[in-house]
Amino acid sequence: MKLSSLRLSCAFGVLMFASAPALAQEITVVCDDLGFGCNTIQPVADKFMEENPGKTVNLEIVPYQSMVESLPVQLASGEGPDAAIVTDLGGLSRYYLDLTPYVDPATFNENFEQTLQWLRGGDAESTAINGMPTSLTVNGGYVNLTLFEQAGVEVPPEGATWQEWAAATREVAEATGTEFAMEMDRSGHRFASLAISHGAELVSEDGKPVVDDGLRAAIEQFVEWHQDGTMPMDLWGAVGGATHRELFSDFLNANTVLYFGGSWTLSQMDQEVGDLFDWKVIPAPCGPSSCTVMPGGGALVAFQHTDQPELVGAFINYLAQPENLSQVLAAAVEIPAASTLIESGIEYPGASERTQEALATFIAQIPKMAPAAYRFQGWRYQRAMMNALTTRISQVLNGELDVDGALERIEQDVNLAIEAAEAQ
C-alpha cells in the first residue's frame, strides 16, 4: 500500500513536471514608463489576463536608454524579452516575429499601412506584420505664450519660417530677459525636421545616405543660432558623441521661449507646466523646401526567440482592438497610429483643453510631412545618420570641424556603418 502510494506520488510529480511548461503560459513585455508604455498598458493587460485564465503577461518597466542600448545586444545574442515597445523600428527588424498567423492581417494592414512598412527595415517586398505600431509621434515646437504677451510680440502665424520664429523669439527673449530664444533636444531626429524643411533628403530612394545643400544650409543655420546665443550651447555644444539629451526643465522654468521637442511630452507638459504659464504647440516651422516635422513612434513587437508566439500574438491582437488601443492612447495622451482611430478620433478625458488643442495641432502636421521625412523614418540606417548628425554638429559648434568637414564626416560615418553592417 505504502509502495503504491509512493509510486502514485512519483508519477503525479513527473506528470506535473512534464506538463509545467504547457500549463504556465507566460510572456514578458518590456517598455518604458512614458506615454504609451507599461504604465498605460497595464489595465489592458490585466483585462487580458482576466479574460484568459492561466495566461500571464508580465510588463517590465525599463529606462528608454536601456531599450536603445541594451535590448539590441540582448536580441543579437538570442536573449531578451518575448516582446517590447521599440522606437528603432527598422534597425531591429531582423529580430521581429512575423505576427501574420496570430493576428487579423486584414485589419492590421488597413489600420497601420504606412507605419507597418517602417517595421520591415526597408524591405519593400515584405508583407510581414512585424508588430503593432503603438502611437504616432510628431516633432514640434512648444512656445511660452505668456512671454510673448509680456513682450508684446505677435506670435508668428502658421507658415512662418524657422528664421521668422528665431527673430520673434529673440525679440521676446530680449524684452523679457529670458535666457534663450529657442532650444532643440540633442537628437538627430529633432534636427532632421530642420534639415528636411531646408531641403535635405538624408536618404535616397535606394537607401543610400544623402548629404546635400539642404543639410549644409540647416547646419549653417543651426551653428549661427548657437553662435549668436539664440540657442544654448548646453545641449548640442556641451555634450559629445551620440548622447541624447533634452532640457525640458528650461521650458518649465521659462528659460527659453520656444522648445522643440515632440508630442510624446504632452502629458508631461500638461502635468508639470500646468497653469504656471500659457503655452501652445506651434505648426511646423517652414524652411525653403517645406513646412515639415519628423514623424516617429513606437511599436509593440514580438521577437523570434519567444517560445510563446501564440500568446504574444494573442496579446498584441487584443491590444490592437480599437476599444483597447484607444483606452491606452487616451491614458498616454498620444496620437494614434491606427487609421480607424485617427478617423473616428479619440477622447482624452483626463487631458486639459490646452492639451487637446496641442494634440490637434500635432495631428494637423501629419498630412504636411515631406516624403523625405517618412523615408528617413523607415530607413534601416536612420540611427547611424542620426548619431553622425549629433556627433559631427557638436564638433562644428566646438570648432573641431568646419561645416564642409562635418558633411564629409557624416557621409563617411554612415557609409562605414552600412559597410560594417553588411560585410559578407
Next chain:
Amino acid sequence: MSASLRIARATGAVASLPARAIEPLMAGLQKAIGIKKMPWFFLLPNLLAVILFSLLPVFVNIFYSFTGSDRLYPSQRPFIGTYNYETLLDCGNYLDPSTCSRDLFWRALGNSLVFVPTQVAAMIGIALLTAICLNGNIRGRGFFRGVFFFPVMLSPVVVALTWQWILQRTGVLNGILTNLGFEPVNWLVYANSAFFWSVFVTVWAHMGFYTIILLAGLQAIPRDVYEAAKMDSASHWRAFTRITLPLLKPVLLVVFILAVIRSVQTFDELYVLTGGGPGSATLLMVQYIYEIGFAVQPRNFGLAAAASLLLGIVLLIFTLVQLRISRGSSNG
C-alpha cells in the same frame, strides 16, 4: 589529560575526517600522474577560471577584430582580415586626427594621453598630501578619514549626476557665484573647463581609496626614524624628502599602478557628466570603444574589438615599463 586537551584532540580528529577520507584518492591520483604533475592538479580550478574569464575573452576579442558585420554570433561574422585595423590606423598625419579615417579614435587616444598623466599626477599628489595631513595629530582624524573615503563608496553615476547638478548653467556653483556678484560660467560648454572638471571630478571620486593606502604606508614608517631626524635638526621638508618618500616608494608604486589602470578605464563618470563633449574634448578611449560597439546603430563589434586590442597593446607596453621600474626599484 586535561579536559581542554581532550576537547582539542577530539575536535582535531573530527576536523581531519574529510582529509582522511580523500587521502586514498589523492594517493591514487599521485600514483597515476606522478608527483611532479600534482601542483597542476591543485592549480586547475584557478587556471580554469582564468582561462574562462580572462584568456577566452581575449581570444574572442581577437577573433572579433578580424571579422565584420553587426551580427553577434561568431559563426555569423564573416572574416575580413585586418580591415578594422587598417581603418583605425588609416591616417594622413597621426598628429592631426582630422586627417584620419576614424578621427574620433585618434581624438580619444589623444585625450587619453593627456587625461591619464594629468589625472594620475593630480590624484597621487592630492592623495599623498591628504594622507600626510591625516597622519598627523589633528582633531577629528577618524571623521576626516571617513569624509575623504566617502566618495569612493558612491556609484560613478551618482557622482557624475551630482557634479552635473553642481556645474550646469543653472547649477549650484553658478548660483553661489551669482550671489557673490560674479558672472555665471557655463563650465561644461568650453573644452578646457570641461576637461579640467573631468579630471577634478574623477580625482574627487577616487582619491579616498589611494589616500587610505598611502596612509597605511605612512603609518608603517617607524616613528624613531623621524625622532632621530628631529634630534639632528632636520627640517620638515628634509624629513619628507629623505625619510618619508624613500620609505613610501613601494607603496607609491602600487598606488601609481592602480591609479594608471583606473584612469585608463575611466568611462562612467565622464559618459554621464559630459558624454565625451564638448565636441570630443573629453572623449576617452573606453567611451569610444563602448559607443562604437554598443551605443550606436549598427553596432560595429569588430571595430570596437580592434580598438580595444590596440588600447591593450598600449597598456601592455606601459605595464612592462612599470614592471621594469618596479624591479629596478626593488633591486636598488
